[in-house]
Amino acid sequence: MLDINLIREKPEWVKEQIARRYDQSPIDEILAGDGRRREILQEVEELRRQVNEASKQIGRVMGTLKKLEADLQRAEAGQDVGQPVEALRTQVLAMQFNAEEAKEKPRELGERITELDDELREVEEALRKNMLWVPNIPHESTPVGPDESFNVIHEPQGAPIPQFDFEPKPHWDLGPALNILDFERGVKLSGSRFYLLKGAGARLQHAVIQFMLDMHVQKHGYTEIYPPFIVRSVNFETAGQLPKFYDNIYRDAEEDFMLLGTAEIALTNVHRDEILEEAELPIKYVAYTPCFRREKMSAGKDVRGIKRGHQFDKVEMYRYTTPETSFAALEEMKQEAIDICEALGFPYRVLELATGDISYASVKTYDIEVWAAGCGEWLEVSSASNCTDFQARRANVKYRPAEGGKTRIVHTLNASGLALPRVMIALMENNQQADGSIVVPEALRPYMGGIEVIR
RNA sequence: GGAGGGAUGGCCGAGUGGACGAUGGCAACGGUCUUGAAAACCGUAGUGGGCUUUGCUCACCGGGGGUUCGAAUCCCUCUCCCUCCGCCA
Numbered sequence: 001m002l003d004i005n006l007i008r009e010k011p012e013w014v015k016e017q018i019a020r021r022y023d024q025s026p027i028d029e030i031l032a033g034d035g036r037r038r039e040i041l042q043e044v045e046e047l048r049r050q051v052n053e054a055s056k057q058i059g060r061v062m063g064t065l066k067k068l069e070a071d072l073q074r075a076e077a078g079q080d081v082g083q084p085v086e087a088l089r090t091q092v093l094a095m096q097f098n099a100e101e102a103k104e105k106p107r108e109l110g111e112r113i114t115e116l117d118d119e120l121r122e123v124e125e126a127l128r129k130n131m132l133w134v135p136n137i138p139h140e141s142t143p144v145g146p147d148e149s150f151n152v153i154h155e156p157q158g159a160p161i162p163q164f165d166f167e168p169k170p171h172w173d174l175g176p177a178l179n180i181l182d183f184e185r186g187v188k189l190s191g192s193r194f195y196l197l198k199g200a201g202a203r204l205q206h207a208v209i210q211f212m213l214d215m216h217v218q219k220h221g222y223t224e225i226y227p228p229f230i231v232r233s234v235n236f237e238t239a240g241q242l243p244k245f246y247d248n249i250y251r252d253a254e255e256d257f258m259l260l261g262t263a264e265i266a267l268t269n270v271h272r273d274e275i276l277e278e279a280e281l282p283i284k285y286v287a288y289t290p291c292f293r294r295e296k297m298s299a300g301k302d303v304r305g306i307k308r309g310h311q312f313d314k315v316e317m318y319r320y321t322t323p324e325t326s327f328a329a330l331e332e333m334k335q336e337a338i339d340i341c342e343a344l345g346f347p348y349r350v351l352e353l354a355t356g357d358i359s360y361a362s363v364k365t366y367d368i369e370v371w372a373a374g375c376g377e378w379l380e381v382s383s384a385s386n387c388t389d390f391q392a393r394r395a396n397v398k399y400r401p402a403e404g405g406k407t408r409i410v411h412t413l414n415a416s417g418l419a420l421p422r423v424m425i426a427l428m429e430n431n432q433q434a435d436g437s438i439v440v441p442e443a444l445r446p447y448m449g450g451i452e453v454i455r
Numbered sequence: 456g457g458a459g460g461g462a463u464g465g466c467c468g469a470g471u472g473g474a475c476g477a478u479g480g481c482a483a484c485g486g487u488c489u490u491g492a493a494a495a496c497c498g499u500a501g502u503g504g505g506c507u508u509u510g511c512u513c514a515c516c517g518g519g520g521g522u523u524c525g526a527a528u529c530c531c532u533c534u535c536c537c538u539c540c541g542c543c544a
Binding site: 037038041042049051052054055056057059060063099102106109404407 | 465524
């Protein structure tokens with residue numbers, strides 16, 4: 001969510017900025033809603049002030065009245081309270097009358113307040129709905145363009161593109177032949193786009209996961225989080241997945257539970273509604289989770305193999321930072337994803353996503369793609385984004401500056417580190433031998449019980 | 456799944472319709488004292504919104520709604536936590 005003050009103060013600039021990402025959010029409508037909201041607030045708060053004042057007076061009257069009534073009771077019981085019963089009776093009646101009369105004005109004001117409150121609720125709800133759809137403002141360095149064809153693709157780095165003196169096979173041939181990948185039985189269990197990893201295949205995936213977690217924890221200084229995989233919808237909203245991607249989420253039919261589409265959703269919410277100390281920042285989390293996506297949109301796309309499924313595993317890095325350090329953090333996280341690619345011996349390349357291709361919470365996104373020799377494609381294994389204060393404002397994550405003063409909203413960043421299926425594809429296809437066996441990269445062997453070749 | 460008990464400021468904990476944004480304690484910060492520290496004493500301290508912004512005001516006692524002139528306090532509802540029973544890997 002954007003800062004409403006930004007829209008209020010620089011509406012034309014905001015319009016220009018979101019136009020850079022081809023977004024049509026109703027800024028004017030938001031502006032009008034915000035104006036009306038403040039109008040109502042001013043009126044309703046003034047009325048409330050009057051009611052509060054009147055109520056305090058009534059409180060005083062009621063206090064006196066109670067005392068008089070007590071005196072009256074005692075006088076009626078024959079005690080001497082300094083005044084005759086009749087005089088007390090008269091005073092009580094007068095007080096009661098005064099009190100009733102004093103209630104009239106605030107009662108009337110109350111009715112008006114209720115009306116205004118109802119309108120305020122409507123205005124705020126509409127405003128909030130509109131605000132939820134406004135994307136983050138792209139960073140000035142983000143290439144402008146309506147779609148992925150405007151992404152800036154940097155030169156390949158890392159290992160050279162592998163050359164073979166035989167025809168390299170795609171993983172959907174290699175895996176089943178080695179009996180480490182089973183498509184038929186995956187389909188039997190869950191339908192198309194599901195598969196089984198088997199034997200050394202399953203072990204290889206575990207090995208990669210453990211290897212990546214170790215690197216991020218030991219070398220990159222992340223703290224591992226094992227989050228719930230099903231979470232409440234509010235977590236999706238703060239992370240920016242809702243309302244936009246409702247159709248892509250697996251949901252519980254009876255309860256407000258949703259399956260994570262990415263660990264980012266859980267990690268965004270670890271510190272929801274918290275005020276952190278600046279000294280705690282940056283907070284760096286890494287989580288391994290399965291990810292569940294309906295992928296309705298992509299029916300018919302990437303159907304072969306394990307490249308795109310409804311369930312996949314991912315190791316995800318996440319950071320909470322100060323506003324001043326978030327862009328440096330983005331560069332670091334990109335590099336941390338690259339470190340994995342380097343360690344696994346992949347040819348890879350970095351992309352800077354265009355304004356029309358970055359997620360709407362992000363201001364700048366790098367993708368990292370690795371080369372897969374069998375299917376002959378660059379495959380996206382990581383996406384690193386700086387969401388600045390967009391998610392943190394929704395999640396209400398703030399920090400107290402070290403030098404004191406007002407609390408500020410943190411910045412959040414996420415980067416896959418990395419997504420498993422594509423890593424598995426690259427491992428299988430790039431390290432295949434003429435006989436169909438697969439060489440296990442050095443870095444993974446300790447995690448494979450010393451297995452050097454899967455055959 | 457059933458029955459009961461809870462949720463109050465950073466933490467603990469009072470408050471069951473009227474001066475309460477909230478007693479008290481601990482922790483924190485500033486000061487006095489001290490060579491320094493501790494102790495003691497004094498003082499400051501929450502978050503957010505609005506405005507005509509050295510200030511005024513509104514809201515916030517788990518969330519939402521209601522009763523009332525007035526709600527931390529009463530009613531409804533939801534969530535979470537605890538205890539007991541049942542069930543289960």
